[in-house]
Amino acid sequence: xxxxxxxxxxxxxxxxxxxxLVTLLAMACSTTVLAHSGHIHNEAxxxxxxxxxxxxxxxxxxxxxRYKGSCQVFNLKTLCVRxxxxxxxxxxxxxxxxxxxxxxETAAQLGTVKANNVNAANTPSQ
Amino acid sequence: MKTSFYALLMLVxxxxxxxxxxxxxxxxxxxxxSDTSTDSDSDSDSSNSIVGANPDYFLAAGLAETITTTSCTxxxxxxxxxxxxxxxxxxxNTDIGPFCPSTITDDATQGGxxxxxxxxxxxxxxxxxxxxxxxxxxxxxLYDEDTGEIFVTDTQVAxxxxxxxxxxxxxxxxxxxxxxxxxDGGMQQTILIPVTPVPLSNPExxxxxxxxxxxxxVIAGPAPVSQILAANTIAAFDDCGGHxxxxxxxxxxxxxxxxxxxxxxxxxANLMGYALDGYGIYGMLNANGExxxxxxxxxxxxxxxxxxxxxxxxxAENMFIGCYQGAQGSIELN
Numbered sequence: 001x002x003x004x005x006x007x008x009x010x011x012x013x014x015x016x017x018x019x020x021l022v023t024l025l026a027m028a029c030s031t032t033v034l035a036h037s038g039h040i041h042n043e044a045x046x047x048x049x050x051x052x053x054x055x056x057x058x059x060x061x062x063x064x065x066r067y068k069g070s071c072q073v074f075n076l077k078t079l080c081v082r083x084x085x086x087x088x089x090x091x092x093x094x095x096x097x098x099x100x101x102x103x104x105e106t107a108a109q110l111g112t113v114k115a116n117n118v119n120a121a122n123t124p125s126q
Numbered sequence: 127m128k129t130s131f132y133a134l135l136m137l138v139x140x141x142x143x144x145x146x147x148x149x150x151x152x153x154x155x156x157x158x159x160s161d162t163s164t165d166s167d168s169d170s171d172s173s174n175s176i177v178g179a180n181p182d183y184f185l186a187a188g189l190a191e192t193i194t195t196t197s198c199t200x201x202x203x204x205x206x207x208x209x210x211x212x213x214x215x216x217x218x219n220t221d222i223g224p225f226c227p228s229t230i231t232d233d234a235t236q237g238g239x240x241x242x243x244x245x246x247x248x249x250x251x252x253x254x255x256x257x258x259x260x261x262x263x264x265x266x267x268l269y270d271e272d273t274g275e276i277f278v279t280d281t282q283v284a285x286x287x288x289x290x291x292x293x294x295x296x297x298x299x300x301x302x303x304x305x306x307x308x309x310d311g312g313m314q315q316t317i318l319i320p321v322t323p324v325p326l327s328n329p330e331x332x333x334x335x336x337x338x339x340x341x342x343x344v345i346a347g348p349a350p351v352s353q354i355l356a357a358n359t360i361a362a363f364d365d366c367g368g369h370x371x372x373x374x375x376x377x378x379x380x381x382x383x384x385x386x387x388x389x390x391x392x393x394x395a396n397l398m399g400y401a402l403d404g405y406g407i408y409g410m411l412n413a414n415g416e417x418x419x420x421x422x423x424x425x426x427x428x429x430x431x432x433x434x435x436x437x438x439x440x441x442a443e444n445m446f447i448g449c450y451q452g453a454q455g456s457i458e459l460n
Contacts, residue, residue: 020369070448074347
């Protein structure tokens, strides 16, 4: 977290309300936030935020699919590259954070894991 | 087991000889990997088998000239022979587009797709642009509420102002598309791929572009979706996972089967192209819809027939492979 100190002259400090200062700072420092107020799905990036290249990583997609792999660098940005088949979970709604695994692991031991189609990441657990 | 292996090998060789003297100009699928170069008298040492690219697998209509062999220097300093693949810049076997629909009533056939790496692939039908506020935020205004017309970058000026990292302000809140006709129907590029891959002791990271597909299209790294979304834009892909930009023309950001023109005979996933290190890139799933479980950090593994090779990730992940296990050739605009 970066802290920013702003020095103001007496007259300015006296006339500019605190709210306006905060707004000005936000505009100056975060055009991205202004241009895009909605949620960007950055799970693959966030999974590697505190990790270095090659470290193991995992993240959840839509609370029902777990992606596991390792952090890799693309054009100086680090993101999680999945190297295992997508693990489908039965997510228990919201507050209860219990996840029940399907029998995918058993299938994995046999050599391959079923997926539904090329866009397997879109498909819910069967 | 061995009998079936030799039967498979025979099929492979027959398939290879059947297509080796054709130029693939009819855009039909060819069969399986040949050129396995596996040492039949040293089959116990299959863990180190190296299988190079097969130039016969490229569709001729995607190439600007016949593939030749030339001397090259790889990223690790190795001087070796490379295949010189010069592509036209347009896929040999599919049309480019469509990308953005025109109005909010258009159906999925009138637009392409969008993926942001979140595990979803969205069909770019008109309704997507109505629902996009729910997805990305209330400040997304991608269509005229009075007419239902979607804001599309439909001129070369608009395309070039929007298809770049710092999107011009007047083209924010647009569906971004560029026509390949702005660039003479395709940008020629030359790709050098080592004839025999040179394994690295440590995998190397991927930059902007990572390989070439069998139908003559550059395979790119992940699309910069954070930058695209930060400008309230959708840089639409067509149903093959490609789009056009002014820097390199048409290129793929996802594997959706359009370049899988070589069918594997053994139910393995199909070959779709080669990475710059010369290793093959295959589809994600095999013929039974299954994904391999033993992939390494680059999404690669090895078998007796194909040697080391990689499998593309799903389109929803906005990537093909994770890294290079071999020293790379090069790619450049002509």
